[in-house]
Amino acid sequence: MYIKRRDMRERTVYLDNAATTYVSNEVLQEMLPYFTNNYANPASIHQKGLDASEAVKKAREQVALAINARPNEIIFTSGGTEADNLAVIGIANALKKKGKHIMISAIEHHAVLNAAEELKKQGFSVTELSVDSNGMVNLVDLLHNIRPDTTLISVMLANNEVGTIQNLQAITRLAKERNIYVHTDAVQAIGAVNIDVKQLDVDALSISAHKIYGPKGVGALYLKAGTPIKPIVFGGGQERGLRSGTLNVPGIVGLGKAIEVAVRDMSYNNQKLKGLRDLLIKEVTERIEGVKLNGHRFQRLPGNVNFSFEGVEGESLMLMLSERGIYVSTGSACNSTRLEPSHVLVAMGVDKGLAQGSIRFSLGKNLSKDDIFYVVDVLVDSVKWLRSISPISVKKKKGEDDV
Amino acid sequence: MYNKKVLDIFKNPDKAGKILKADGVGKVGNAACGDIMKIYLKIDPKTEVITDAKFQTFGCAAAIASTNTACHMIIGKTVDEALKVKNTDVIDALGELPPQKIHCSVLAEESIAAAVEDYRKKQEKKKK
Numbered sequence: 001m002y003i004k005r006r007d008m009r010e011r012t013v014y015l016d017n018a019a020t021t022y023v024s025n026e027v028l029q030e031m032l033p034y035f036t037n038n039y040a041n042p043a044s045i046h047q048k049g050l051d052a053s054e055a056v057k058k059a060r061e062q063v064a065l066a067i068n069a070r071p072n073e074i075i076f077t078s079g080g081t082e083a084d085n086l087a088v089i090g091i092a093n094a095l096k097k098k099g100k101h102i103m104i105s106a107i108e109h110h111a112v113l114n115a116a117e118e119l120k121k122q123g124f125s126v127t128e129l130s131v132d133s134n135g136m137v138n139l140v141d142l143l144h145n146i147r148p149d150t151t152l153i154s155v156m157l158a159n160n161e162v163g164t165i166q167n168l169q170a171i172t173r174l175a176k177e178r179n180i181y182v183h184t185d186a187v188q189a190i191g192a193v194n195i196d197v198k199q200l201d202v203d204a205l206s207i208s209a210h211k212i213y214g215p216k217g218v219g220a221l222y223l224k225a226g227t228p229i230k231p232i233v234f235g236g237g238q239e240r241g242l243r244s245g246t247l248n249v250p251g252i253v254g255l256g257k258a259i260e261v262a263v264r265d266m267s268y269n270n271q272k273l274k275g276l277r278d279l280l281i282k283e284v285t286e287r288i289e290g291v292k293l294n295g296h297r298f299q300r301l302p303g304n305v306n307f308s309f310e311g312v313e314g315e316s317l318m319l320m321l322s323e324r325g326i327y328v329s330t331g332s333a334c335n336s337t338r339l340e341p342s343h344v345l346v347a348m349g350v351d352k353g354l355a356q357g358s359i360r361f362s363l364g365k366n367l368s369k370d371d372i373f374y375v376v377d378v379l380v381d382s383v384k385w386l387r388s389i390s391p392i393s394v395k396k397k398k399g400e401d402d403v
Numbered sequence: 404m405y406n407k408k409v410l411d412i413f414k415n416p417d418k419a420g421k422i423l424k425a426d427g428v429g430k431v432g433n434a435a436c437g438d439i440m441k442i443y444l445k446i447d448p449k450t451e452v453i454t455d456a457k458f459q460t461f462g463c464a465a466a467i468a469s470t471n472t473a474c475h476m477i478i479g480k481t482v483d484e485a486l487k488v489k490n491t492d493v494i495d496a497l498g499e500l501p502p503q504k505i506h507c508s509v510l511a512e513e514s515i516a517a518a519v520e521d522y523r524k525k526q527e528k529k530k531k
Contacts, residue, residue: 311461312461313438313461313462313463313466314437315437315463315464316413316462316463316464316466316467319410319413319463319464323414332437332463333436333437339436339437339506341435341437351434351435352434352435352436353433353434354434356434356435356436356437388419389419389420389458389459389460389467390439390460390461391430391439391440391441391459391460391461392434392439392461
C-alpha cells in the first residue's frame with residue numbers, strides 16, 4: 001500500500017493575500033499589449049485612442065457583469081481606498097443639505113474610517129456602530145442611532161482582518177425604509193462572496209484589483225444610477241466628471257479580467273480554500289494551547305484565519321514565521337505607528353493583550369495541504385520558543401505535550 | 404524595519420531565561436500595550452556587583468533585543484552603576500531603532516530600575 005509521505009521541505013508560503021495578491025498570468029497577459037502597442041489615451045478621438053477606449057469599455061462591462069450592475073454605474077479609480085473616499089465623502093457632501101449625519105461600522109478599513117474623520121472636520125457627525133464578538137454589526141445599535149438627518153451608512157461586506165461576512169441585506173433593508181443611502185467596501189468580498197448589487201440593494205460598492213490577482217493601483221466604485229455624489233478628484237472630466245485623470249488602461253483591463261476570472265472560478269476557489277482554511281484552524285487548535293480564533297467561525301471569508309496566541313506578541317511571531325519563509329500579518333500595536341492594537345479586534349471585545357498576539361493568515365491560490373502542515377509545524381516551534389521567553393504563563397491542559 | 408544587529412539578537416537572545424532565587428526581579432509594562440519585560444538579577448552581596456542578569460519579554464523584536472542588550476550592559480556593574488544605564492545607551496548598542504520602537508529601549512531602562520528597586524526592598528527586609 002502506498003502511503004504518501006508529507007513533503008516537509010523548507011519552502012515559501014505566502015499567507016498575506018488579504019494584504020495583496022500576485023498578478024495571475026491570465027491577467028498579466030491581458031494587460032501587456034496596453035503598455036506597448038495599444039497605449040493611446042482613451043480620451044483621444046483618433047483611431048488609436050478609440051482602440052484604447054474600446055478596451056476600457058470591455059473592462060467596464062466585465063466589472064458590471066461581475067456584480068450585476070450596468071456599465072454606466074462603474075467609475076474607475078486608483079484602487080479601493082479611493083473608491084471608499086469617493087463614496088463616503090462624495091455622497092455625504094452631495095447630501096449635506098438634507099443632513100450631516102453618517103454611520104459607519106467600528107470595524108471599517110482605515111480608508112472609510114479616515115474619510116469619515118475628514119467629514120467630521122467638515123462639520124459632519126459620525127456614529128460608529130458597535131459589533132458583537134464575531135464582528136457582526138449590531139442592528140439594534142444601528143436602528144437606535146438613525147436620525148432624521150442620517151444620509152449614509154457604510155458597512156464593509158467582509159472584514160479584511162477577521163474575515164467576518166456581514167448580513168448586509170438586513171442593513172440595506174432597514175436603511176431603504178428610511179431613505180438612507182448605503183455604501184459597502186467589498187474589496188475583500190469580491191471573488192469570495194456572490195455579489196449582486198440588485199439583491200444587496202446597495203447604492204455604492206468599492207472594488208480593488210490587487211486583492212483578486214489583479215494589479216495594484218486600480219479599482220472601481222459601483223454607483224447606483226441616480227445616487228447623488230460629488231467628485232473628489234478634479235481635472236479633465238473623465239468618468240462623466242466623477243473621476244478626472246487619464247484612465248489607467250492596462251490597470252483597468254487587468255481589473256476587468258481579474259474580476260471576470262474571480263467570479264468564474266469562485267466556486268472552485270472557495271471550496272479549495274475553505275478546505276485548507278478549516279485544516280489550518282483544526283491543526284492549530286489541536287496542536288497549540290491558549291489560542292483563540294477571531295471572527296465568525298462560519299460566516300467568514302473562505303481564505304481567512306485569524307488567531308490570537310496567548311502570551312505571545314504578534315510582531316515577534318510574524319518575524320519568526322518570516323524567517324522560515326511564511327508570510328502573514330499581525331494585529332499587534334508594535335506593527336503600527338500608534339501603540340493601540342487592531343481596532344477591529346478591540347471593537348469585537350477581544351482582550352487587548354490577546355489582540356497584541358494576533359496573526360492573520362489569508363490563504364490564496366496555489367496552496368497545498370503540505371503547505372498548511374508545514375506552517376503549523378513552524379507555528380508550534382515558534383510559539384513554544386516565544387512562550388519560553390515570555391513572562392506570561394499559559395495554563396497547560398493535562399496530557400498535553402505539544403505547546 | 405530593523406537592522407541586522409537587532410534581528411540577530413532577536414533570533415538568538417542569549418540572556419533569555421530566569422534566575423532562580425534572584426536577588427532582584429523587576430517587571431514593567433503590560434499586555435494591553437504589547438510590551439512586558441521582566442529582568443532577574445544575581446548580585447554579589449559584598450560588592451553589590453551584578454554577576455548575572457536574565458530576562459523574559461512579551462513583545463516585539465525591538466523589545467526582545469533591548470532587554471537582552473540591557474542585561475549584557477549591566478553585568479559587571481554595581482547596582483548604582485546599573486541605574487545609570489539609559490535607553491540611549493541601549494539604542495547605541497543596537498545601532499539604531501525605528502522611531503516607533505524607541506519606547507522599547509525606554510522600557511528596558513525602566514526594567515533595570517525596577518529590578519534594582521526590588522533588590523533594595525529585599526535588602527531592607529533582611530535588615531529588619
